[in-house]
Every structure is written in structure tokens, then in C-alpha cells.
Amino acid sequence: MEFNIDDIIYWQEGFLKVNATLLNSWVVMLFLIFLSWLITRKLTSGLNIRRGQAFIESFVVFVLDQIREETHEDADKYLPFIGTLFLFIVVSNVIGVIPGFDSPTASLSTATALAICVFIAVPVFGISNRGFAGYMKHYVQPTPFMLPFNIIGELSRTLALAIRLFGNIMSGSLIIAIVLSLSPLFFPVVMQAFGLLIGVIQAYVFAILALVYIASATRIQNLKELENEESGKKGNENKSTE
Amino acid sequence: MDTISIIGMVSIIMAGLTIAVGSIAPALGEGRALSQALTAIAQQPDETPSITRTLFVGLAMVESTAIYCFVVALILIFANPFWDYVIGL
Numbered sequence: 001m002e003f004n005i006d007d008i009i010y011w012q013e014g015f016l017k018v019n020a021t022l023l024n025s026w027v028v029m030l031f032l033i034f035l036s037w038l039i040t041r042k043l044t045s046g047l048n049i050r051r052g053q054a055f056i057e058s059f060v061v062f063v064l065d066q067i068r069e070e071t072h073e074d075a076d077k078y079l080p081f082i083g084t085l086f087l088f089i090v091v092s093n094v095i096g097v098i099p100g101f102d103s104p105t106a107s108l109s110t111a112t113a114l115a116i117c118v119f120i121a122v123p124v125f126g127i128s129n130r131g132f133a134g135y136m137k138h139y140v141q142p143t144p145f146m147l148p149f150n151i152i153g154e155l156s157r158t159l160a161l162a163i164r165l166f167g168n169i170m171s172g173s174l175i176i177a178i179v180l181s182l183s184p185l186f187f188p189v190v191m192q193a194f195g196l197l198i199g200v201i202q203a204y205v206f207a208i209l210a211l212v213y214i215a216s217a218t219r220i221q222n223l224k225e226l227e228n229e230e231s232g233k234k235g236n237e238n239k240s241t242e
Numbered sequence: 243m244d245t246i247s248i249i250g251m252v253s254i255i256m257a258g259l260t261i262a263v264g265s266i267a268p269a270l271g272e273g274r275a276l277s278q279a280l281t282a283i284a285q286q287p288d289e290t291p292s293i294t295r296t297l298f299v300g301l302a303m304v305e306s307t308a309i310y311c312f313v314v315a316l317i318l319i320f321a322n323p324f325w326d327y328v329i330g331l
Binding site: 004066069166170201205208209 | 292
């Protein structure tokens with residue numbers, strides 16, 4: 001077991017390298033694409049849907065419910081991004097228990113790439129929801145004095161997102177490797193089962209945090225709209241009582 | 243004592259100290275958060291899904307401080323830049 005799976009190189013020509021991180025993330029992507037193709041090939045409606053379709057449908061409904069509870073708005077807009085993040089990370093984390101595979105997320109490169117996706121998605125969703133000026137305004141709220149702190153916060157939470165995922169998954173595989181050299185038969189199995197749990201929870205946490213960051217960039221306007229609507233209603237009620 | 247043994251000794255001692263100190267505070271904080279969440283679930287069982295979701299996210303965020311310490315300890319042991327520098331001299 002290597003400390004850094006970027007150093008396991010399978011193929012190299014010049015400066016082009018194919019290392020374990022790349023290969024394993026390609027395997028994960030191919031697996032997800034193949035599974036989706038296999039299941040969505042023959043979609044049916046009605047009562048007699050097949051097992052795979054039922055599984056995927058229940059997953060999509062689960063993600064939609066989570067997004068709706070978190071953002072209190074239309075969930076379809078966020079489903080592709082959040083659902084893809086969650087699926088990719090959960091398969092990447094879980095694939096590490098298969099002998100011969102390493103979790104791609106146990107490398108800081110993959111975790112950083114995913115965190116940068118979130119870092120870019122936040123302004124994209126924010127601007128598409130509130131317009132350029134409206135989005136930029138939240139950097140100088142409550143006062144322009146807070147501008148540097150808002151920017152530092154945005155950068156540091158991206159770093160935290162990457163290191164959290166990387167640290168959890170890498171520590172899991174490292175602890176298994178250490179335990180394997182100390183007591184090879186029973187204890188590593190327990191740690192691997194624990195690693196499965198940690199992997200799913202970390203994927204969930206990553207997706208939820210991405211959702212929270214996106215929601216915080218799109219929400220303020222909605223709150224104001226709600227307040228306006230409520231004050232409008234109150235005004236109307238007052239008028240009617242008068 | 244020569245430079246190599248000083249750097250190796252300090253790195254290992256500090257790696258142990260980092261993970262020791264860095265795991266105490268998150269453990270206390272997580273225990274507190276968990277006990278509060280259990281109290282809340284006992285008082286309002288209907289709100290269990292919402293409380294559990296917030297608890298997981300919060301625990302992961304608290305735990306990340308411990309993970310930072312763990313990563314620093316690992317860097318000190320496995321990828322110590324000063325050690326590499328001294329060995330390369």
C-alpha cells in the first residue's frame with residue numbers, strides 16, 4: 001500500500017503518465033456509464049418495473065427529497081450536479097474494498113478536482129439565479145469591510161472540502177494496511193466494513209456541503225422575495241380589516 | 243547529535259503530539275454534539291431525519307479538524323520535506 005497512489009505509475013511516455021488515480025477513476029466512470037446504459041436501455045412505466053429501474057428511481061427520488069429539504073426550491077436544477085458528485089464519490093470510496101483497486105478519492109488530486117468543481121459551481125448557480133450584480137453584492141454584505149473575509153472563507157472551505165474527503169478515505173486505506181501487517185486475519189475485515197460506512201457518509205457529507213454552499217449563494221434573494229410577499233400579504237390584510 | 247537524528251526525532255515526537263492533541267478537542271466536541279442530538283431526538287422523535295442529517299454534516303465538519311491534524315502527522319512521518327532535504331545533502 002502506497003502512501004500516495006499518484007506514485008503508482010502503470011504507463012509512461014514522455015510527460016504523459018497513467019497512474020493509479022487516473023486508471024481507477026476511469027474504471028469508476030466506465031462502471032457508472034455502463035450501469036446507467038444497462039438500466040435505462042429498456043425503461044418501462046406502470047406497476048411492473050424492473051429491479052434496476054426501481055433502484056435508480058428510488059435513488060433519484062432520495063436525492064430530490066434531500067435537495068428539496070435543504071434548499072426549499074425547485075430541485076431539478078441541482079439534481080445533475082449534486083447527484084453526479086454523490087454517485088461518483090460513493091462508488092470511488094466503495095471500490096477500494098475490492099482487491100486490486102484503490103479508491104481514486106484517496107488521492108489529493110481527485111479530491112481537489114471535485115472541490116474545485118464545487119468552487120466553480122457556486123458562482124455559476126449564484127449568477128444564474130440572482131444575476132451578476134446580485135451575486136457579487138453578497139461579497140460586500142453586511143459591510144464592504146467583510147470582503148476579504150468572505151473571499152478567504154470561500155477559498156478555505158474549498159480546501160477543507162478537499163482535505164476532508166482525502167484525509168478520511170486515505171486514512172481508512174492506510175489503517176487497513178497497517179492493521180493487515182499486525183493481525184492479518186480478522187481485524188482488517190472489521191476495519192474494511194467500517195471503511196464502507198465512512199465512505200458512504202463522507203460522500204453524503206460532500207454532496208450535502210456542496211448543496212449548502214450553492215444554496216447559500218442562491219438563497220438570500222429568495223428570502224427577500226418571501227419577506228416581500230409576506231409583508232405584501234400583511235399589508236393587504238391590514239387594508240381589508242380597515 | 244547530528245542533524246539527521248535530530249530531525250527524525252523531532253518529526254516523530256511532533257507527529258505523536260499532533261495527533262494526540264488534535265484528537266482530544268474534536269472528540270470532546272463530537273461527544274457533546276451527539277449527546278445534544280440524542281436529547282433532541284428523545285424529545286422530538288418526529289424530527290429524527292432532519293436532526294440526523296444535520297448531525298452527520300456537523301460531525302463531519304467537526305471531525306475535519308482532527309483529519310487536518312492526521313494529515314499533518316502523516317506528512318511529518320511519510321513525506322517530511324526537511325528529512326528529504328537532509329538525506330539529499
